[in-house]
Amino acid sequence: MKIYLIMVGKTDAGWIESGIDLFVKRVLHYLPFETIIISDIKRGAKLDEKELKKREGEAILKNISLSDYVVLLDEKGVNYDSVGFSRFIEKKMVGGIKKLIFVVGGAYGFSPPVYNRADAKVSLSRMTFSHQMARLFFVEQLYRALTIIKNEKYHNR
Numbered sequence: 001m002k003i004y005l006i007m008v009g010k011t012d013a014g015w016i017e018s019g020i021d022l023f024v025k026r027v028l029h030y031l032p033f034e035t036i037i038i039s040d041i042k043r044g045a046k047l048d049e050k051e052l053k054k055r056e057g058e059a060i061l062k063n064i065s066l067s068d069y070v071v072l073l074d075e076k077g078v079n080y081d082s083v084g085f086s087r088f089i090e091k092k093m094v095g096g097i098k099k100l101i102f103v104v105g106g107a108y109g110f111s112p113p114v115y116n117r118a119d120a121k122v123s124l125s126r127m128t129f130s131h132q133m134a135r136l137f138f139v140e141q142l143y144r145a146l147t148i149i150k151n152e153k154y155h156n157r
Contacts, residue, residue, distance in 0.1 A: 001093050001100055002032040005139065006063055008056050008106035009040040011132050023139035030146040031093075036063050041106075049108050057111030060103060068099040070118050072110060073134055077121030082155060085122070086145035093149075102142075104134050 011017045020035075027033045038059045041052055064070055069092060080088060092100050102122075103114070107130075110118075124137050147154035 001097055002034065003027075003142065004034050004036055004063075004099065004101045005135070006036045006038065006060055006101060006103045007135055008038045008060070008104065008131065010037060011135060013132060016132050016136050019136045020139055023136070023143045026143045027139060027146060030143075030150070033142075038063070052106070053108050053111040056106050057114040060105075060110075060114055061117060064101060064117065065099070068101050069097045069120075071100070071102045071120045071122055072114065072118045073102055073104050073124060073138060074110065074121040075123055075126075075128065077123040079123045079126060082141060082144050083148060083157065085141055086148035088122070089142070089145045090149050102138060104131050104138065107131055 011020065024033060024035065038056065041047070041055045041059075047055075089100075103110075103118075105114070124134055124141070129137065144155050
């Protein structure tokens with residue numbers, strides 16, 4: 001199985017990017033992983049929130065095929081603890097899924113077509129984070145999940 005993380009817009013804070021890079025390298029010790037960055041849509045005076053989400057959604061969906069399992073990182077999603085998230089990942093690994101795609105949307109969330117395409121939604125917390133912070137938290141939790149699956153020492157329990 002290969003895991004992808006689709007993200008809308010570049011990470012503009014160097015320290016967040018460094019953290020993401022650190023955990024991406026760690027994840028790659030366990031399985032194939034790739035990030036896909038959707039270019040920011042320029043928000044002019046005439047581009048409202050609905051149209052922005054529509055355009056971002058179209059760009060997201062261009063990177064997803066029908067056979068992919070798509071998980072939106074969304075505040076309305078299932079709230080797992082780290083062990084529960086590791087079980088979710090492990091089920092997908094043994095379930096024969098070839099491409100597991102997680103998606104971090106833009107600042108305003110996802111368009112209806114992206115919600116309709118999703119197979120699942122996962123919440124990283126009941127708190128609200130910037131979409132840039134969500135990327136870092138996700139890759140760390142993915143790494144943590146993989147160490148839990150392998151029964152390694154990273155996660156203390």
